[in-house]
Amino acid sequence: MVLLHVLAGMRRPRLDLVVAHANHGLRGADSDTDAAFVETTCQNLGIRCHVGTLRVRETLERSKESLEMVARRLRHRFLASTAAKEGIGTEATAHHADDQAELLLLRLLRGAGSEGLAGMTWQSLAPVQIPKARELTLIRPLLRCHREELLRFATSEAIAFREDSSNSDRTLLRNRVRHDLLPLLEREFNPGIRGVLCRTAELLGDEAEHLADEAEAWRGNPDRLPFASLSPALQRWVLRQELWELGHDVGFDPLERLRGRQSVTVAPGIDLEWRSGGGFARRESHDRFSSQRAEISLGFSGTQALGNRFVEWRLEPTRCSDPQLVGIPGWECLDAQAVGPSVIFRHWNPGDRFQMLGRKRSSKLQDLFVNRKIPAAVRRHLVIGETAAGQIFWVESLPPGELFKVTPETRRLLLIRGYDRPG
DSSP states (O other), X not given: OHHXXXXXXXXXXXXXXXXXXXXXXXXXXXXXXXXXXXXXXXXXXXXXXXEEEOOHHHHHHTOSSOHHHHHHHXXXXXXXXXXXXXXXXXXXXXXXXXXXXXXHHHHHHTTXXXXXXXXXXXXXXXXXXXXXXXXXXEEOTTXXXXXXXXXHHXXXXXXXOOOOGGGGXXXXXXXXXXXXXXXXXXXXTOTTHHHHHHHHHXXXXXXXXXXXXXXXXXXXXXXXXXXXXXXXXXXXXXXXXXXXXXXXXXXXXXXXXXXXXXXXXXXXXXXXXXXXXXXXXXXXXXXXXXXXXXXXXXXXXXXXXXXXXXXXXXXXXXXXXXXXXXXXXXXXXXXXXXXXXXXEEEOOOTTOEEOBXXXXXXXXXXXHHHHTTOOHHHHTTOOEEEETTSOEEEETTSOOBGGGOOOTTOOEEEEEEEEEXXX
């Protein structure tokens, strides 16, 4: 509500404003009252308002994701579809500094590295992009403002707001961090811990981005300095980038062994050793891995069984590429030409990396599963789509690959979904 009122004061001629409210329908009458409150506020401010009712529980029954992840995915699709209908290229959300502090602690508890601990940025690509629509940029104008500051502003300006009752549900880890861990750190260790965490996230983000750029520059320089002369931090980034391009990722200890020129098993059946001049020497390890996989030539449509899962796909012309199609629960839409005529369907391997839609770089697939709270017992059965060149283009229960998204140049679509074996 604070963000809405601030932006409302910046309207014409500087800003055309449209409001989108996602009603998740998870809190009964409270959810409907929230939606009505938003509509009334927008009517009083003279602002166009779109309210979408999301089928969260219905989708959850057919999904392996958590309730939070299903709600987030459907919400972002609704927001992106609304932006596409309105011809809008910028989405503004009200994430604030306390959200940033909570996120850093959550990722620290999960063992994230500097990239993950960098948290949210003021500007990024929206998580969901609609084919043939304007590229949607996500901005967070209030990211440097703390919750208490926003509350004081709302009080001083007589801005009405509603509190989401689920924010007090301590079964959710984020709420335990918000209501228990952060107050404990403030009370017992540092009263300014929220600001410290936000500054730490910004510093780590800047440093991670710089090291990534330096590593790319070293790898692309034919007259580069010897690898051994690089700082340990830069060596790690060089190795990570080389591994990511090969579709692998490793933890801290294996990375240190690679820096020390030791052989490391990066995936079942594959050992790598770093050469002094750069690049990996690869050999098959004796520990062979037996996993189901299917090499498929994509026809107009088809179905493939893999373990206790089925994969179904269809090839369609681009006339089907619209927000309604992309929003079908359980189906993903990709550029068929980018994927190629033949693919491999398989299960997850340790070290797999995936560049999800809207991401600048690939991430460890295990981290994506953890962030979306997909249990280990479930993720082992999910199906992964890999191109003939060895790039992962689709992972069941995750958004499609960034490098395979539908663009205005797309001529043919690949629609794909995974589901349980009947019975």
